[in-house]
Amino acid sequence: MNTMLLLPNTDEEIMDTHDEDIIITTREGKIIKVTQISGEHYGLTPAELLGKSVLDLEAQGIFSPAITPEVVEKKKKIVTVQTTPSGRKVLITGIPLFNEQREVEFVISYSYELSELIVMKEYLQDLETEMSKVKEELAHLRDQHIQIDGSIMESQSSARAVKTALKMARIDAPIVIHGERGVGKTTLAKFIHSQSNRSDGPFIEVNCSTIPEAVFEIAFIGNQESQSQGYLSLASGGSLVLKELDQLSLASQAKLFYLLNKNTTTRIIALSETPFDELAKEGKLREDLFYLLHIAPIHLKPLRERPEDLEKAISLYVKGFIDQYNDEKKIADDLYIHLLQLEWKGNFRELRNVLERIFITSDSNKITLKDLPLHYQPSEGEQIGIDFDGQTLPHILEFVEKKVLLNTQKRYKTTTEMAHVLGISQPSVVRKLKKYTSSPMEDDMDKIT
Known part of the structure; x- marks a missing residue:
């Protein structure tokens, strides 16, 4: 819409706009400016409005009610509903324009038929619904592609684990992560710490199986005589990761329960190869310690059950070795398929070790099955032996x-x-x-x- 200039000699001018119903009146109510669609709501032409008094139009039942007198009286923006001669409802807004004495000099009003507003409202509601769906989809995509340094979490089971980890990171409660060696338990624990309100605090890892039972309690609370700190005080305000908790004797577990039960300054993250509920059933984990820690367990499946993660890991590791050793090499198709079938009981650690070995020792820029260590090579009956060229x-x-x-x-x-x-x-x-x-x-x- 063009800028409107209120000039003394333009009383009869029609503003050059086509899509807004705007009327300008003097403080006395005389209409001095209109747009080309003004009057449509009232069954009048713009020319029939110009020069008229809104008070006269109100008396004739055309403006019911007139908005100018109320704006002049209250000296502020007014919004009201008018009823037109045809019975339609119009939402009208009046805005005061002040002179140097802070008196209302002119009133600008614009109107919309309520049916138009209802359509606009429905459109905005539909738009809001659509945006909510988009936000949900974006949130889902973010969840699916969360990057965790040192780990690959793209499979469905991994995505669920990360989602639980994010949720638990926001609350101050103990966490249990279980899974085989090398599946990324420690990496996920670091991720939880980084996403929590304790991220600025210390991150302390403790291998419980290496602590002699005789000094177990001192290891956690410190020694007053030597003024040494224990693990709980070292990790105060941060996270304490307890590895191989299931390797502790029941006596040490009793001491640990007592210490952790009094702990209020450190988040506890317990890592175990065996699910806690199985350990408790087998009598290898005290019941009280189980209930203290086992609030929201997170299970990381082995790599052999995470095909998407395995594929991604192979690609990323090889790319990393290309950069690290400045040597361009690729994995042969039959070797790639064979790698996807191996059990990888050592999970990511074993996979990385084997790939780095064959990357370094391979004499060709194409790494083949023959480059694998003997106990990783397939038997003759297991070999895929397919040439992809020319095949559908x-x-x-x-x-x-x-x-x-x-x-x-x-x-x-x-x-x-x-x-x-x-x-x-x-x-x-x-x-x-x-x-x-x-x-x-x-x-x-x-x-x-």
Whole structure:
């Protein structure tokens, strides 16, 4: 809309605007400016409004009520609803313009038919709903791609673990993280610490299994005689990570429960290879310590059950070695597929170690199955042995699926175990084995489980 200039000789001028219903009046109520759509709500033309008095129009029932007198009287912005001669409702806003004596000199009013406002309101509500959906999707994407230094968390199970970790980081409660060696428990503990309100405090790791039972209590509370600090005071205001808690004797666990129960200044994060509830059932973990710590357990699955993380780790490690050793090398296709099938009982640590070894020792810029240490190499029957060049995608996928399925069958006794490792249902395993095997065992496949 163009700037409006109130000049003495422009009383009869129509403002050059097409999309706003704006009327300007003097303090006495005389209409001195209108737009080209002014009057539509009232059944009048802009020319029929110019020069008229809003008081006369109010008396005629056209402006019901007139807004100018109320704005002049109250000297502030006024919003009200007018009823037009046709019975329609119009929302009108009046704004005062003051002179140097702080008296109202002119009144600018603009109006919208309420039906238009309802449409606008519905649009804004729809827009707000859509934006909420977008925000939720963005939040989900952020959750899916959270970067944790030193760890890879892209699989569904990893994403759930990270989501729980973020939630627990915001509250001051003990946390238990369990999973095999090398799955990233310590890294996740560091992430929780970094996301908490204790991030500026110390992060202290303690391997409980290395503390002699005779000095266990002193290790945690310190020695007054020698004025040495214990782990609890060292970690005050921060996080204390207790590793291999399950390796403690029940007597040491009793002392630990007593100390932790009185602790108010340190967050406790316990790491264990075995779930706490299993340890408690087996009598290896005191019940009182279990209930003190086991509030929101976080399970990190082994790497072999996190195929997305395994794939990502292979790619990232190789890329890192290329940068580290300034040597451009790539993984052969059959080696890549074989790496995805290995059990990796040492998880990320074992994977990184093996990849770095073969990266360094390989004599070619293409690392092959032959570069693997002997006990990692596949037997002749396990080798994929496929040349991707010239093959269609369905053929490649079917060939690889068959090899992976048969290799998995050699490692596990039941189709239930196979299904768990492969991340598919047990009936799917049975169906695929029937598809790819022709031995007599095929007919008895349903009995394997």
